[in-house]
Structures are given as C-alpha cells and as structure tokens.
Amino acid sequence: MLTLHTADVLLSGPGREPLPAGAVLVEGDRIARVGPYEELAAACPHARVRRWPGVLTPGLLVRGADELLERTYYPDDPYETAELGAGPISGAEALADLKPTESRWGNSARRATQKLLARGVVAVAGTLTVPAVRTAVSRSGLTLLPPSPAPGTPSLDPFAGCGSPQEAFHGVLETGAPARFAAFAVADPAQLLARGATTCVATVISGRLLHRRR
Numbered sequence: 001m002l003t004l005h006t007a008d009v010l011l012s013g014p015g016r017e018p019l020p021a022g023a024v025l026v027e028g029d030r031i032a033r034v035g036p037y038e039e040l041a042a043a044c045p046h047a048r049v050r051r052w053p054g055v056l057t058p059g060l061l062v063r064g065a066d067e068l069l070e071r072t073y074y075p076d077d078p079y080e081t082a083e084l085g086a087g088p089i090s091g092a093e094a095l096a097d098l099k100p101t102e103s104r105w106g107n108s109a110r111r112a113t114q115k116l117l118a119r120g121v122v123a124v125a126g127t128l129t130v131p132a133v134r135t136a137v138s139r140s141g142l143t144l145l146p147p148s149p150a151p152g153t154p155s156l157d158p159f160a161g162c163g164s165p166q167e168a169f170h171g172v173l174e175t176g177a178p179a180r181f182a183a184f185a186v187a188d189p190a191q192l193l194a195r196g197a198t199t200c201v202a203t204v205i206s207g208r209l210l211h212r213r214r
Helices: 037-043 065-070 092-098 102-117 131-140 189-195
Strands: 002-010 022-027 030-036 048-058 060-063 121-125 143-145 181-184 200-205 208-212
Touching: 002 037, 002 181, 022 037, 022 048, 030 037, 048 189, 048 200, 060 065, 065 102, 065 121, 065 131, 102 121, 102 131, 102 208, 121 181, 121 200, 131 143
Parallel strands: 002 048, 060 121, 121 143
Antiparallel strands: 002 022, 022 030, 048 181, 181 200, 200 208
C-alpha cells in the first residue's frame, strides 16, 4: 500500500532547503518519492494520505543509550510512582538502593523507548550490555548504533545540546531511503530547538506509524 505523508513544511535533511507543503510517499518500508504534495497526490491518487501539522523531518538520533537505558530507571506508572515518584532515577547510590533486576531493567527500557518514540527518535547510539534492555530496544523498532559522541549530557530529547536541529537527524528523506521520519507541531524548523522534541506528533519507522499523539 502507498501512503503519502505531508506537513506544512518538509525538511528532508541537513543542508537542504525547507519545502512548503512537501510530502513523502512510502511504499512498504521504503520511501518511493519525495516532493510537493500536490505533485505526488496527482501521480498517486489512490495513496492513503496522512496529514501532519508543522514540520516533517528525518527521524532523530539519541546518543548515550547506555546512560539513558541501563543507568537510568523509569518507574512504572501508576504501580511504582507512589513509592518512587514519577521522575527517572539515576546515580549509583539511588540505583543501589533500588536494586533493579534484569527483568525490571527490561521493563524500564521498554517505557523509555516509548518516550523516545514520542520524541521522534528512530535510532539510539551506545553499548547496551543488559540482554533484556537490548531486547526492549529491538522490539520497539529503534535501530541500535555503535557509540558516538553526544553534543551534551545524554537526554531523552535528541535536540538537547545541539546547535541546530539537523545535528539530531538520522539519515535523509530521499527516494529509496528507509521510511523513518517524524512530524513536529511547530510553525517552522527554526522552532525545533526552542520547543524541543516533545512537540512530536508522529514517528514512522520502516513505514509503520509507531507513535501518534492522541
């Protein structure tokens, strides 16, 4: 099935000019075409159309996955938050008191991957040593990449510490490329850093809509 994703502005990759009313045509897990919405819609009148507010960009990359997923614990809401609080738990002393098992680490990572998908993330970079955490990442659809330097302290928001939104992009949107991208409810790309990745309204990986803000 062909699916046409369109937004107010398409930013297809670093160094590329924003395209007003741009669109990405997806077939299976790949991008079939990229261009103006009206042009692609006329060429593929039977394609399913998904319209997103704001800016459509390549999916985002988060670095420091080991710190975020294996040295930070995310309490289960509502079952653990009454005792542990709603915020993430990190630091050697706090984690030593918590004594999480491998199973709990896996469940924590699963909750974290949902937070990442809700921020337009399609890939994480780092070295993961806990099998349950690696399984959670694999099942989420996120790509695990080798470690790479982070622009700042590892954060669930991939724009944190970046000098430009493009620093957080993973890949480009072009014909034949993997269909992994995100849409953010901001008026233009310049607002991405200021407003952050929590403005994400949709995340697509391998052509599948894995997050949609309700």
